[in-house]
Amino acid sequence: MRIGELAERTAVSERSLRYYEKQGLLYADRTPGGHRDYPESAVDRVVHIQELFAAGLCSAKIVQLLPCMRDKDGGPSEKATPWLVDELTDERARIDRQVADLLRAREVLNEVITAATGTSR
Amino acid sequence: MRIGELAERTAVSERSLRYYEKQGLLYADRTPGGHRDYPESAVDRVVHIQELFAAGLCSAKIVQLLPCMRDKDGGPSEKATPWLVDELTDERARIDRQVADLLRAREVLNEVITAATGTSR
DNA sequence: GTAGAAGCTGACACTGGTGTCAGATTCAAG
DNA sequence: CTTGAATCTGACACCAGTGTCAGCTTCTAC
Numbered sequence: 001m002r003i004g005e006l007a008e009r010t011a012v013s014e015r016s017l018r019y020y021e022k023q024g025l026l027y028a029d030r031t032p033g034g035h036r037d038y039p040e041s042a043v044d045r046v047v048h049i050q051e052l053f054a055a056g057l058c059s060a061k062i063v064q065l066l067p068c069m070r071d072k073d074g075g076p077s078e079k080a081t082p083w084l085v086d087e088l089t090d091e092r093a094r095i096d097r098q099v100a101d102l103l104r105a106r107e108v109l110n111e112v113i114t115a116a117t118g119t120s121r
Numbered sequence: 122m123r124i125g126e127l128a129e130r131t132a133v134s135e136r137s138l139r140y141y142e143k144q145g146l147l148y149a150d151r152t153p154g155g156h157r158d159y160p161e162s163a164v165d166r167v168v169h170i171q172e173l174f175a176a177g178l179c180s181a182k183i184v185q186l187l188p189c190m191r192d193k194d195g196g197p198s199e200k201a202t203p204w205l206v207d208e209l210t211d212e213r214a215r216i217d218r219q220v221a222d223l224l225r226a227r228e229v230l231n232e233v234i235t236a237a238t239g240t241s242r
Numbered sequence: 243g244t245a246g247a248a249g250c251t252g253a254c255a256c257t258g259g260t261g262t263c264a265g266a267t268t269c270a271a272g
Numbered sequence: 273c274t275t276g277a278a279t280c281t282g283a284c285a286c287c288a289g290t291g292t293c294a295g296c297t298t299c300t301a302c
Contacts, residue, residue: 002269004278014279015260023259033268035279048229054219055226058258068233080237086231097226098175099220105176106216108169109209112189116201123299125248135249136290152299156249179288243302250297260286267280272273 001038003028010046017046023059025049025066044071055095060085122159124149131167138167144180146170146187164193176216182208 007014013086020026026045028036035042048069052062066089080088128135141147142157147166149157171182178227186209188199201209 035268051229052226054222065233068237069229076236080233085234085237088234091225092230095223099223101175102216102220104211105173107215108172108190112186112201113206113209115197116189116206156298
């Protein structure tokens with residue numbers, strides 16, 4: 001499929017899709033004229049990438065992580081190296097910390113909202 | 122107290138403290154020579170600010186939110202305006218979404234880690 | 243009064259994914 | 273063949289908090 005369709009189906013801009021490719025996160029065949037031609041599986045892959053970006057991982061981590069994830073049908077095509085496991089464990093700890101931060105702030109917001117509205121909505 | 126002490130006690134750089142002041146988040150008296158002189162309460166305030174930054178709120182939101190928070194001893198010195206309540210409600214929703222994103226990614230990381238180490242540690 | 247530590251302001255850089263624009267090329271349908 | 277839509281590459285800008293440096297002033301203790 002072409003980049004325009006992929007962008008629409010994943011709700012990710014063409015700009016970002018090209019960026020992902022440059023970062024090695026996404027692969028596309030090329031037409032004789034040089035236009036990108038994505039396999040159907042690219043849709044899932046982009047969704048995964050977005051998921052990990054949303055959690056604050058950087059491209060460099062994601063590019064290593066992706067081959068170790070099991071995709072929809074098959075199992076993982078690679079096993080994480082011990083070094084990568086360390087990295088991912090750190091990331092997981094960071095995520096835990098961030099969730100804690102968010103929930104603490106959420107509590108504060110909630111107090112202010114409740115105090116102002118008088119309701120516990 | 123002087124900026125150096127506040128920086129040390131809050132583990133926030135002097136650079137950031139000056140930035141907070143410029144954003145209207147933090148107030149300091151001045152010595153005759155122009156050096157900042159913080160009240161004891163600044164410590165708590167900086168902690169609050171960090172908490173909210175950690176949750177992704179921007180200065181503009183925090184500066185409005187701060188006077189509506191109850192500090193350690195007293196109650197809130199101001200009540201949030203309806204408009205602010207709307208803003209904060211949006212922020213709360215954003216936080217909820219972000220927590221969901223983080224937990225989803227955490228699950229993925231966990232799978233990869235588990236698959237590679239074989240243990241559920 | 244003097245030396246050294248601490249503070250002041252202002253400016254520039256960085257991050258890293260994304261928006262956007264320009265100018266050229268390719269694709270697909272009439 | 274032609275034409276308009278789609279795609280290509282490359283470059284520059286942005287955000288917003290923080291790091292860092294330069295050059296000068298103030299404070300503090302001797």
